[in-house]
Amino acid sequence: MxxxxxxxxxGPVVGSLREVVANPSAMTHAWLFTGPPxxxxxxxxxxxxxxxQCDRGGCGECESCRMVAAGSHPDVSLIRTEGLSIGxxxxxxxxxxxxxxPAIGRxxxxxxxxxxxxxxxxxxxxxxSIEEPAPASVWMLCATAVDDVMVTVRSRCRPVLMRxxxxxxxxxxxxxxxxxxxxxxxxxxxxxxxxxxxxxLLATDExxxxxxxxxxxxxxxxxxxxxxxxxxxxxxxxxxxxxAEYSDQYDASELADLKESWGVEDRGRxxxxxxxxxxxxxxxxDRRRKRRARDSxxxxxxxxxxxxxxxxxxQVAPGSELVNADVASDVANAAxxxxxxxxxxxxxxxxxxxxxxxxxxVPQLALERMMSRFLA
Numbered sequence: 001m002x003x004x005x006x007x008x009x010x011g012p013v014v015g016s017l018r019e020v021v022a023n024p025s026a027m028t029h030a031w032l033f034t035g036p037p038x039x040x041x042x043x044x045x046x047x048x049x050x051x052x053q054c055d056r057g058g059c060g061e062c063e064s065c066r067m068v069a070a071g072s073h074p075d076v077s078l079i080r081t082e083g084l085s086i087g088x089x090x091x092x093x094x095x096x097x098x099x100x101x102p103a104i105g106r107x108x109x110x111x112x113x114x115x116x117x118x119x120x121x122x123x124x125x126x127x128x129s130i131e132e133p134a135p136a137s138v139w140m141l142c143a144t145a146v147d148d149v150m151v152t153v154r155s156r157c158r159p160v161l162m163r164x165x166x167x168x169x170x171x172x173x174x175x176x177x178x179x180x181x182x183x184x185x186x187x188x189x190x191x192x193x194x195x196x197x198x199x200x201l202l203a204t205d206e207x208x209x210x211x212x213x214x215x216x217x218x219x220x221x222x223x224x225x226x227x228x229x230x231x232x233x234x235x236x237x238x239x240x241x242x243x244a245e246y247s248d249q250y251d252a253s254e255l256a257d258l259k260e261s262w263g264v265e266d267r268g269r270x271x272x273x274x275x276x277x278x279x280x281x282x283x284x285x286d287r288r289r290k291r292r293a294r295d296s297x298x299x300x301x302x303x304x305x306x307x308x309x310x311x312x313x314x315q316v317a318p319g320s321e322l323v324n325a326d327v328a329s330d331v332a333n334a335a336x337x338x339x340x341x342x343x344x345x346x347x348x349x350x351x352x353x354x355x356x357x358x359x360x361x362v363p364q365l366a367l368e369r370m371m372s373r374f375l376a
Contacts, residue, residue, distance in 0.1 A: 003047045003058040009165030021051045028158040029133040033142045035162025038195025041142040045111045053105040075105040080113040091122035095129045098137040115141035116148035123150040164194035228371035243292035311343045349373035
């Protein structure tokens with residue numbers, strides 16, 4: 001199996017990257033992979049990294065390809081954050097690594113999964129390494145949009161634009177790779193709005209499908225300010241549950257590892273310096289939980305945007321294919337009770353809420369403001 005096989009619907013990108021692998025003179029030391037969530041930005045960067053290190057251009061079978069896929073290749077570093085940002089200290093650590101000669105491969109490759117989360121100081125720390133790279137260093141930055149990356153950094157990177165995979169391409173991958181029934185795969189692919197990971201979750205997890213249907217019912221029957229406040233709280237509470245499910249599995253093991261490394265017992269004196277390390281760990285865990293909650297809220301807002309889009313489509317273009325075909329009856333009810341103008345007003349409210357959350361607004365307040373504009 002080639003390392004390129006899971007880049008669904010990205011034929012032009014795969015072709016361009018393969019040409020670079022086959023023609024080293026076309027190689028660039030800094031790349032910027034951009035595209036919508038779920039389009040496979042980091043997967044494309046990892047596949048490209050594997051191909052650059054592989055003697056056969058990304059066969060997917062050799063030891064080098066397997067190590068890159070497993071995240072254990074000594075010359076391929078993956079930089080990601082579970083917090084809200086990537087700080088300057090982290091950036092400086094990887095800048096130093098970029099200056100090292102490769103241990104076993106051709107290149108010293110550094111993949112920044114969330115380049116849009118680099119602080120200004122962290123981006124400036126990377127800038128010098130990108131402007132004057134070591135002979136064998138390669139930076140691969142990933143972000144949702146070019147504008148999300150500092151202009152001085154992005155201007156020195158070669159752009160790679162990913163596109164949203166088609167419903168057919170995602171459904172085909174789920175059917176062939178995961179053995180999912182084609183009908184269920186198509187429904188999940190449509191509901192995922194181009195996000196391959198979410199499509200698999202929706203196709204295989206009934207609880208995830210039920211949660212989605214519940215969230216899509218939020219815009220219906222909003223008639224009072226009390227309804228607005230209650231439904232904003234539902235979104236916040238759901239996000240907190242999802243964040244806890246993700247974070248709790250790591251928090252306890254990380255604390256146990258920290259205690260073991262310091263030789264700390266549950267009772268007794270604690271070594272000097274342990275309290276500082278414990279405080280740093282707690283802050284990191286809080287940031288991770290906060291980010292997961294924000295990401296969960298944003299996922300709900302994206303679903304609500306698609307729901308409102310379906311309502312407008314049903315009103316002005318009957319017979320159009322719906323994103324949320326599985327809740328077509330709810331879409332029809334909304335189409336009967338809303339006007340096209342009020343549906344567009346709801347879309348504007350959701351877009352403004354997402355922008356407010358990006359600007360670090362308090363989620364509860366941003367959602368309450370959004371819901372207040374859902375009043376008929």
